[in-house]
Amino acid sequence: MLQDYTDIRYIRRLRSRNKYKAIEELAAVFSDSPVCTNTEELVDALIEREEIMSTGIGFGLAIPHAKIKSVKEIAFAVGVSKNGINFDSLDGKPVHIVILVAAGERQHKDYLKLLSEIMSVLREESVRNAIINAKSLGEITGVFSKEPPK
Amino acid sequence: MDLFTRGGISRRALLQQRMKERYLQSDISKYIAHIVFSTLVGLFAGAGAILFHSLLERMRRVFEFIHGSLFTSTDINLIFIVPVIGGLCVAAMTRAFPEIAAERDVISVIKAVILRGGYIPLKNTVFHLIAPIISIGSGAPLGPEGPAAKVGSGAGSLVAQIVRMNRRDMKMYTVAGAGAAISAVFNAPIAGVFFGIEVILLNDLKNQALSALIISSVVADVLSRWILGARHVFLIPQYVSGTIGDIPYFLALGILCGVISLAYFRLRRFFKWVIDSRYGGKNEFVRLIPVTIVFGLVLLKYQQLYGIGYTTINQVLNHQFLLSTVFMLLLLKLVFLALFLEAGSFGGTFAPALMLGVLLGYVFAVSLNGMFNATLDPVSFALVGMGGVLAGINSIPLTSILLVFEVTGDYRFILPLMFVSIISYLAVTYVNRGNVYTLHLLDDGIDITKRGELDLLGKINVGDLKKTDYDVVSHNTPYRGLLEVLKNSTYGDVFVVNKKNEIQGVISLKDIREALISHDLVDLLIAGDMVATVPVVTEDEPVSSAMRKIEMYDLETIPVVKSVASPVITGVLTYRDVIQAYNKMLATWETDQFLINYEHRKRG
Structure with missing residues (x-):
């Protein structure tokens, strides 16, 4: 279940309008957490990956992701932006949901599995709307407690 | 019809035909050929080892004559020149035939057996017949058994090549030749067999070469006794073999033998580092000549270090040296053995190990007698020390026990000999984490399991x-x-x-x-x-x-x-x-x- 890979502490409402700033803001949730021992390294890896090809896949969704040594537990953070972030998305539209995935260097299979499950859940427009319109962070966590559609 | 005929064929002819059929159906022909070839290999390898022994003796006399005559004409002992002359010849040979020269030591025979099906080119055998003769004959403190084993295995391989045997048989007779040579050199057929098993076959007791090894060793020893006479290399005086109360002393000696063997390995590593990276490089002359010069100068005071050292062993056993001299000989022999081998000289480590063991055992017993008023017999401890250091340096406990037993012809000290040999062997194996030959092969990327199988x-x-x-x-x-x-x-x-x-x-x-x-x-x-x-x-x-x-x-x-x-x-x-x-x-x-x-x- 996706809920196992995240925590209410890793969910944040984003203020940044710039995608790199947004990534930095969201990655900060892992500071002082057991997930990552070096958030600077994580941010660098995420930005480096973003520069190769945008992770803004359209429908107001972006999934920046990285696999690095300093990540000890595979996890994801959720950032919600009411105003939208310019993520150079495929459809050119602003991004309202950012799912930041961090994985350890050797968590290759879990990493792809997690990305795949996140995509399965978030392809539903109702789910995306539920996240954007959630009144509390707890509500957002609740979205990820449901089984992904097969 | 004739009582002795059936269908026109006489009973004798019938019997002959049946015997022929039986012979052809069975594998008896293979067994007969096996015995014949093993005998031939024993003769060739034995003759090769005897030739090596004789040439070595002649070379020793030539050099003795050179320094003896120089001594008389100039009134200066010029013995120090002899190792240098030998060193120059050996370095020139190594320079001329670098690839053949690199195939040194018994390890090259092991490699030939496991990698090339026992194939040893004749030129290799000839080179390793001549180079050690010059080297040891001119005083290098090394032994004849390694080169003799190379000559013997080369002879076995040659027999197999002449009759165009397959790889399996060639390997078998190469192994047999090595054992036969040891048998002939030391007049020790049992040790020859175990040398083949422990060293060349790396303890593979199931190997088919065993029967060839035994036959060849017996034949080679018979030939050696016939030509050179049934002699014992060492002259052992009367001694007391020891009591049960001496066991702790033998245990201590076993550990000391292990320590000396380990010191030898450390010294070799150190000299290799010094010569390879610090000073000698790849120049054969620069590597070897300085060593021979220093050794030559040392010979002026300790001439007992010259050559194989059997005479010195006999002198020590017969109490002809002071304790301090024996102690110095022990240290110098250890250092120069390692130094000569790393500098590129040719020779084996069996005889030097025997000498080191005798010196160590003697020093040990005499020192304890002096310090604690003990009554240990130095001869007994010297004899046992032989096996201890031999087993430690060469990772061959069984061969050591049998070789010392056979070369001394004395059974009385067999128990402490077995005890000390195995303690020393275990100490070395524990510290080095393996047998000296398997570790050497591993360095060359060849992984041999305990059962002697090869990681292809x-x-x-x-x-x-x-x-x-x-x-x-x-x-x-x-x-x-x-x-x-x-x-x-x-x-x-x-x-x-x-x-x-x-x-x-x-x-x-x-x-x-x-x-x-x-x-x-x-x-x-x-x-x-x-x-x-x-x-x-x-x-x-x-x-x-x-x-x-x-x-x-x-x-x-x-x-x-x-x-x-x-x-x-x-x-x-x-x-x-x-x-x-x-x-x-x-x-x-x-x-x-x-x-x-x-x-x-x-x-x-």
């Missing part, structure tokens, strides 16, 4: 099996492009490289199956996201090492790179190719099943 894959390098039809993508290749490459990939693995063309990892079809099923990821991923770290191998790495990595990471393919520092991919090694190569090598690898197979056929 250690014989070939990754470069020999490397393929270049691998698939590679840049790390920023989008998922769609990657799918196309993966779909058409040769091995189902695609290697991912960075901007510098250095390998980042691999994308295996089996690993990303789940991601492939979910079409949602198509727009999200690039090759770099899906890459899994992968170990790399270099072209000059043994395939056995690559195979360990393949198994550890559960891979189908492993990338081959230029170097670990610059991991630019140059090819790929596949698990399938490694297995195919292994099976192919196994087919040519002669398993020693001749007699076993025969027994099975007979029973079946």
Whole structure:
């Protein structure tokens, strides 16, 4: 279940309008957490990956992701932006949901599995709307407690 | 009809025909040929060892004459020149035939047996007959048994080559020749057999070469006794063999023998480092000549160090030296043994080990007697020390016990001899983590298991099996492009490289199956996201090492790179190719099943 890979502490409402700033803001949730021992390294890896090809896949969704040594537990953070972030998305539209995935260097299979499950859940427009319109962070966590559609 | 005829054929003819049929149906011809060839090898190897022994003796006399006559004419002892003359000759020979010279020590015989089916070219045998004669004859403190074993195995191999035997038989008679030579040199047939088993066959007691080894050793010893006479190398005076109360002293001696053996290995490593990296380099003359000069000067005071040292052993056993002299001889022998071997001289370590053991045992017993008023017999401890150091330096406990027993012809000290030999052997094996020969082979990338089986894959390098039809993508290749490459990939693995063309990892079809099923990821991923770290191998790495990595990471393919520092991919090694190569090598690898197979056929 996706809920196992995240925590209410890793969910944040984003203020940044710039995608790199947004990534930095969201990655900060892992500071002082057991997930990552070096958030600077994580941010660098995420930005480096973003520069190769945008992770803004359209429908107001972006999934920046990285696999690095300093990540000890595979996890994801959720950032919600009411105003939208310019993520150079495929459809050119602003991004309202950012799912930041961090994985350890050797968590290759879990990493792809997690990305795949996140995509399965978030392809539903109702789910995306539920996240954007959630009144509390707890509500957002609740979205990820449901089984992904097969 | 005649009572003795049936169908026109006489009973005798019938009997002859039946015997002929029986002979042809059975494998008796093989057994007879086996005995004949083993005898021939024993004769050749024994003759080779006797020739080696005789030439060595003559050479020793020539050099003795040189320094003796120089001494009388100039009134100066010029013995120090003799090792230098020998060193110059040996260095010149090494310079002229570097590849043959590199095939030194008993280890080269072991390699010939396991890697080349026992094939030893005649020129190698001739070179290693002459070089040690000059080297030891001119005073180098080394032993004749290693070169004799090389000559013997060369003779065995030559017999096999002349009659065009297959690899299996050639290997068998090469082993037999080595044992036969030891048998002839020391007048010790049992030790010859065990030398073959422990050293050349690396304790493979099931090997078919055993019968050839025994026959050849017996024949070689008979020949040696016939030509050179049934002599004992050592002259042992009356001694007291010791009591049960001496066991703690023998235990201490066993440990000391191990310590001396370990000191020898450390010294060799140290001198190798000094000569290879600090001063000698690859110049044969620069390596060897300074050593011979220093040794020559030392000979002015300690002439007992000259050559093999059997005379010195006899003198020590007969109490002809002061304790301080014996102690100095012990230290100097140890240092120069290691130094000469690393400097590039030719000779073995059996006789020096015997001398070191005698010196150590003598020093040990006399010192304890002096310090604690003990009543240990120095001769008994010297004899036992022989086996201890021999077993420690050469990793041959059984051969040591039997060799010392046979060369002394005395059974009285067999129990402490066995005890000390095995303690010393265990001490060395514990510290070195293995047998000296297997460790040496491992350094050369040849992995021998305890049962004497060969890791065939250690014989070939990754470069020999490397393929270049691998698939590679840049790390920023989008998922769609990657799918196309993966779909058409040769091995189902695609290697991912960075901007510098250095390998980042691999994308295996089996690993990303789940991601492939979910079409949602198509727009999200690039090759770099899906890459899994992968170990790399270099072209000059043994395939056995690559195979360990393949198994550890559960891979189908492993990338081959230029170097670990610059991991630019140059090819790929596949698990399938490694297995195919292994099976192919196994087919040519002669398993020693001749007699076993025969027994099975007979029973079946």
